[in-house]
Amino acid sequence: MEQQTENDEPLTPAGRLFLQPEMDQVINCVMGLKNPIDISAIKSEIGTSILTRHPRFTSLLVRDRRGVEHWRKTQIDLDRHVIVVDSAVPDDVGGDDEDAVNDYLADLAVSSPLSTDKPLWEIHLVMAQNCIVFRIHHSLGDGISLMSMLLSCCRRADDADALPCMNGTKSRERNGTERRRWSWRVWEFVKVVWFTVVFVVGLMGRCLWVKDKKTAVSGGAGVELWPRKMATARFSLDDMKVVKKAIPDATINDVLFGVISSGLSRYLDIRSGKALQEGLQITGLAMVNLRKQPGLQDMENLMKGNWKVRWGNQFGMLLLPVYYYRGGSDPLQYLKRAKVMIDQKKHSLEAPFSYKMGDLVMSYLGPKAATLLNYRVVCNTTFTISNVLGPPEEITAVGNPVTYLRASLSSLPHAITMHMLSYAGRADMQIMVAKDIIPDPKVLAKCFEDALLELKEAATATTKSIGGN
Missing domain, CATH: 3.30.559.30 (Nonribosomal peptide synthetase, condensation domain)
Incomplete structure (x- = not known):
């Protein structure tokens, strides 16, 4: 235990903020798929992806005697992180697939915190609606970091070996002559x-x-x-x-x-x-x-x-x-x-x-x-x-075409x-x-x-x- 404690890594200030009860935030990103979900293929892809090797995604949240949060390395049990859901709504409830998924996400936003006895992420495979819900605690990273992580598990639809890309923001060109440059800067x-x-x-x-x-x-x-x-x-x-x-x-x-x-x-x-x-x-x-x-x-x-x-x-x-x-x-x-x-x-x-x-x-x-x-x-x-x-181009997840990407947070x-x-x-x-x-x-x-x-x-x-x- 002493050796483990020495190797613990403290959370960043922003990460600690997102763990406070009033600001506890989980990012819920849903990926719609064109074809039925292959559970074994999804698990195999996750098991070999960065998700199961990245330090943040393979660490438990622990607190020391002063209540200060740290990350502690642990082993990943995929069966505890990959959750198979037959349908986003009960069988006796009507409505289309989009309504069903949105209602499911709305319920997750207020009633389903992530358990701290495992790394703070889950993947819900919603079989009836052909979608994957990635639930990742905000203390693990912001939207840009987590979108990068998500896309690393996907491939471009037009090139099965190529990773998707995210558009960067181009800086604006500044017009003006050399004569005006200093006055412009001032x-x-x-x-x-x-x-x-x-x-x-x-x-x-x-x-x-x-x-x-x-x-x-x-x-x-x-x-x-x-x-x-x-x-x-x-x-x-x-x-x-x-x-x-x-x-x-x-x-x-x-x-x-x-x-x-x-x-x-x-x-x-x-x-x-x-x-x-x-x-x-x-x-x-x-x-x-x-x-x-x-x-x-x-x-x-x-x-x-x-x-x-x-x-x-x-x-x-x-x-x-x-x-x-x-x-x-x-x-x-x-x-x-x-x-x-x-x-x-x-x-x-x-x-x-x-x-x-x-x-x-x-x-x-x-x-x-x-x-x-x-x-x-x-x-x-x-x-x-x-x-x-x-991504500006269409992508696939384990060879299954992705029809939409959407994101939301826990309630505020x-x-x-x-x-x-x-x-x-x-x-x-x-x-x-x-x-x-x-x-x-x-x-x-x-x-x-x-x-x-x-x-x-x-x-x-x-x-x-x-x-x-």
């Missing part, structure tokens, strides 16, 4: 300082007392324990690219937040009528990857057995406000407002600051203080949003959480809600889908108008 520095101060003060305010006004989609302390429902909003990346081209220098993330702003406004019109004041701020909370390398690089190095690559939870927190407006004559206004907001965030160090502050608070004041601050930020905002890039004090994952030209957004607050998540999903179509129609009309002139 102006950029001034903007970074200004927006960092403004947004950091705003983040600290959310930790203390500042909160969104109450609406039909607001959560609060204790809501993480309420029953959940889930729906899926489906988007075409081609449609999002059409919208993106309507506004100079816009990005897919700009379009996403334009869609969220428009979709939430539509839904609040349905639920609240004209009771809300135009311009009402609805604040989202997003986690931003702080790695210099994209997830693909992590995956390639892991395949080579290099365990010292960047891994774990390396992300910062961003407050992303959107605003309620009733439908007007120009739907692209939602995109324009979203772009201004996101451009300002890009000029700030809010995300790195939040990561460093969380690290310091956890290290010097302990997990209770860090959890309290993070929990208050969640309670004082309205929704969670994440956007992870999946927010009444609405949204997690978008792209795959092969499509993007599915899992919308999980507290069903006693938002009883109709399918209506909300339809509001988002209609918002994108309306933005696409407006963007197409704008492009034709410009071309005609």
